[in-house]
Amino acid sequence: MTTQFWEKSIGINATLTNLLLNPVRRCLLLCRSKLRKASDGVAASRQTSPFIHQGWWLLRKRLLPLLFLISFVAVLLLNSFAPAIAQLPPQPRQEIRGVWLSSNDFSVFRNRSKVQAAMSQLRQLNFNTVYPVVWNDGYTHYPSAIMQKMGIPFFFKGVDGQDVIADIISQAHSQGLLAIPWFEFGFMVPLSSELASQHPDWLTQMRDGTQTSTNAAAEVAWLNPFHPEVQKFITELVMEVITQYDADGIQFDDHTGLPVDFGYDKYTISLYTQETGNPPPPNPQAQAWIKWRADKITAFMVDLYQTVKSRKPNAIFSVAPDYYNFAYKLYLQDWLNWVRLGIVDELVMQVYRKDLESFITQITRPEILETQQIIPTGIGITAGLRNSPVALPQIQSQVQAAQQRGLGISFFYYESLWDIAPEPAAQRQSAFAALFPNPALRDISQNPPRKPTFDTISLPLYTKPSLGQRVRGYFLEMAIANGQPKRILLDTGSAGLRVPKEFLGNAPIRRTGQNIKEILSDGTILEGELVYTNIRFGLLPATEPVPVQVVTSRQCTAQKPNCSAKNGVPFSGIIGVNYFEKSLPYNPLRKLPGNLSNGFIVTGNGGNNNNGSLILGLTADNQAGFKMAPWNKQSKINDVPGNRWDSQVSKVCLTIAGSSAKNLCNGKMIADTGTINGLTEFKSASTAGKLKPGVLRSANAVKVAINGIFDYSLTPGTRDGFNRWNLSISPQSEVPTFVNTGIAFFDKYDVLFDQVNGRQGFRSRR
Known part of the structure; x- marks a missing residue:
């Protein structure tokens, strides 16, 4: 009975709204400018007929109070007919x-x-x-x-x-x-215009140097839409x-x-070559070249x-x-x-x-x-x-x-x-x-701001950064503060976006004056101010400004003096997408619109030169085939939206040949795209047995597994990012056995991060 009453109440609401409120709405919409100007007579002076003039003032004087009274009564009636949770049907899209x-x-x-x-x-x-x-x-x-x-x-x-x-x-x-x-005219201008004459460097051209095309607007030139x-x-x-x-x-x-034949100016050729490693193809209709320019x-x-x-x-x-x-x-x-x-x-x-x-x-x-x-x-x-x-x-x-x-x-x-x-x-x-x-x-x-209509989207993960000489990694293309897109290291082992100052564009930035410090696993100390600004993942914008560390200083810790800050390689930026935030900045994927913020999947490239993928937005379809391991929920931190999780998976079994570490199932593990090599960290030397800290040899085959979820093995070697595996002993470790499988793990498994339900998924790629 209660359900039937609510359904009838909703129907009554819609009917009352149409009968009682619509006349007021129509009048207010039609006459919105007149109402603004009626007090000084402007509206009346702009009427073309004295009859309309007099009719309007009669309407305003006699009918508007009555209509507002009707709307007030309607509100009271609506409130009495239905509980607060009942909602009116959505308004139809407005006809153009x-x-x-x-x-x-x-x-x-x-x-x-x-x-x-x-x-x-x-x-x-x-x-x-x-x-x-x-x-x-x-x-x-x-x-x-x-x-x-x-x-x-x-x-x-x-x-x-x-x-x-x-x-x-x-x-x-x-x-x-x-x-x-x-x-x-958008980007189209006459070649003879003052604008084209003043800024010839703003114009683009065809491959043969032609600067104009002919269409219904006669012969025209084109401003270069890729030029900042x-x-x-x-x-x-x-x-x-x-x-x-x-x-x-x-x-x-x-x-x-832009007409497809254009884009062969010096600026665009240089930009395309810089981003792809190759000059634009001679065929203007080559699919990759079309997509790059359209994007x-x-x-x-x-x-x-x-x-x-x-x-x-x-x-x-x-x-x-x-x-x-x-x-x-x-x-x-x-x-x-x-x-x-x-x-x-x-x-x-x-x-x-x-x-x-x-x-x-x-x-x-x-x-x-x-x-x-x-x-x-x-x-x-x-x-x-x-x-x-x-x-x-x-x-x-x-x-x-x-x-x-x-x-x-x-x-x-x-x-x-x-x-x-x-x-x-x-x-x-x-x-x-x-x-x-x-x-x-x-x-x-x-007409409020809209959200994307898709539930999931796949972004390419590139093999090389915009700066630096990293051997292996997955790099996500991002634009920060409306700057030029840069390829930044995707790090599933940390949280927060950290970039050099030169990656920022000219969009508004809210400064906090707060200087923060982050210590990376290789001993690099990153320092810089915490700011808030707009970001874009590929073509996808975040819903609002996110916290970003603008890195202005890099140095090494005393314990690791040979960190990446010492070798002079430029800092290519890090986007940490872990949900175990310890402080600001937090994982910026939390600020994606709609379903796209509920989690992601990293699909590796198998160790070849092809791009991997970052799949944003978990759906029933893209979760098929994954076997799930739970995370532990952590207490929330102020200013970090959503749930916070300890994204180390538990009950990890580890076996290292030639040691006493054989099928130890009390370990924790993290799947980390930000670490080139695999790592085992023991809390005590006795757990490591005969093994000494350092790089494992081929005789020390490694096997990492979670029963019924995945079974990963590796023969240690000398290739960074592929088979090198390190061992360390740290009494300060929080757990007896900790495993970071490094980037090579993503050659064999797709890895899912579910921030809503607090779990991690593994799907074999073999």
């Missing part, structure tokens, strides 16, 4: 009904009265979003301090000298429309718009990419998304690309991965087709079906061009096809809706009114 305001429309929007009339007309026809262009042809359509500082002229004032973009946004809001400024100064320039423009205007978001289209553009978009959200968390980060195969293969724009990474809040795919069958084929592609389950998704439809008008039947059939599939619409472009069209304006407007017979208002308050 938009139009691009292009450079072709500028003659219209330079005039304030025309802007006001246009926004009013769009609202009456139940549009809900406008996308005014703010960047194309190498110029901004708003007065930019950044461009002014560069000496680049500004041509786009209104007829009264007004800021056209500010006027469009203000008038759009007065009609309850969202205004999302549109960076139309270009990325900084675009980011500054975007943030200038987000900061300077009350914009509801920002949109990037198909030009926020670089994705990494930039991840950083740009985070920067926008840090300033305005609810801003809509919108993209308007071509269909995916075209966008990725020909323009290096991996927008489906952007959606999956959680950095896209809205997608409008451009489908400019005359043939309805071809149009439907594009809007029913798998990537669109996937995307529309996650975010508001629309289709870009051409309403006509000045030299190529589009008749109403084509527009109507395409809109209806999209609507039947639950997709929104955006038209390119405003003037072609009815001003330059084969049918009379009144007929066109009547047709658009029929396409959108009911309002569909949008509200950015329902």
Whole structure:
């Protein structure tokens, strides 16, 4: 009975909400700007009809108090009908009904009265979003301090000298429309522009040295999206718009990419060679070369998304690309991965087709079906061009096809809706009114920052670091504080991220002034300040800033004077991913989004030159075949999120040939990617028997096992990282027998780290 009552209560809640609260919500959304400005009469002065003016004030004076009273009563009723745990159904994704305001429309929007009339007309026809262009042809359509500082002229004032973009946004809001400024040309600029002339080093080129391509925008050059100064320039423009205007978001289209034939400039060639060890292939469509460039553009978009959200968390980060195969293969724009990474809040795919069958084929592609389950998704439809008008039947059939599939619409472009069209304006407007017979208002308050949609992801583990000459290791590519990606040693035996100062980029860093010290197993002492900053694993950003030790000093302990700090090898950084944190900094994988933070799997490379893998996010599928050993839970530490575990596994059996250590099953063991060689540490000399501290010989075969979980054996030799095994005697040891199997163990076993359930898994790779 209780369950039935709750289910009925939830149904009653939904019904009451629709009946009682929706009128208030609709009124507040439609009139949000009017409410802000009603006190000084601004809203009333912008109405085009005295009747509307008087009607609004009557509504405000007589009906709003009643509506607020109804909403108050509704809240009381909802609370009385259901317990606190009952929740209303989630709101459906907001439908896109938009139009691009292009450079072709500028003659219209330079005039304030025309802007006001246009926004009013769009609202009456139940549009809900406008996308005014703010960047194309190498110029901004708003007065930019950044461009002014560069000496680049500004041509786009209104007829009264007004800021056209500010006027469009203000008038759009007065009609309850969202205004999302549109960076139309992305990385594309005319070769003759002041920007290209001032910064020729910012341009990229084809393999034969050609700097331009030809498309619908005529002959154009391309800013190099891999160049840090270009990325900084675009980011500054975007943030200038987000900061300077009350914009509801920002949109990037198909030009926020690069034609596949480009990328053969000196900077990019050097960067690719540095990161891969080889120059770019001569074939621009080589898969690895495409992926490398596409991933670089994705990494930039991840950083740009985070920067926008840090300033305005609810801003809509919108993209308007071509269909995916075209966008990725020909323009290096991996927008489906952007959606999956959680950095896209809205997608409008451009489908400019005359043939309805071809149009439907594009809007029913798998990537669109996937995307529309996650975010508001629309289709870009051409309403006509000045030299190529589009008749109403084509527009109507395409809109209806999209609507039947639950997709929104955006038209390119405003003037072609009815001003330059084969049918009379009144007929066109009547047709658009029929396409959108009911309002569909949008509200950015329902647009919180998103999380990735995948439960697991695999990142490559490289065999060489960005710095240093380490013999063996697994290195994870990371970007710290928006710096260039660096390959950092993955260490399952320690916790916390520790990097040299030069690995940091120019993103904000919160300094603590706290100097910390870490002593590595080889006797190296790392010292440096603890700071908090953003990090990215490959393309995947952490959900918030994490603690990082910025290492500024390295030296050796007195007990181990020949540590790595003495040999002059540069410090390549360490990312410790152990869950046995003793203090700050903690394992940064704890700050991954969603399911990705629940644990990970290290898959080795078998001792060859192929990359291993770090699999983030444990699922039922990727845990198949693992045999589990438990960890012991430890007390929590302040500022360390999640559970803390002693990630040494117990009941380890050890046998060393030629010694009294034969099937001792009282040991503890750690699987450690950060240690090159295997190690046995005895608490007393008697346990070691005849063996002396030092490197074991081939006669001292080692066998390490946990009954029913794994059985590992090794013949000691002289190859670091493969078969060298050390023995030490330490009365200070916490346990009688301790085993660190070193990196060679990962040649034979995949190792799973489950931070939720406190266990470690082993799966044979043989």
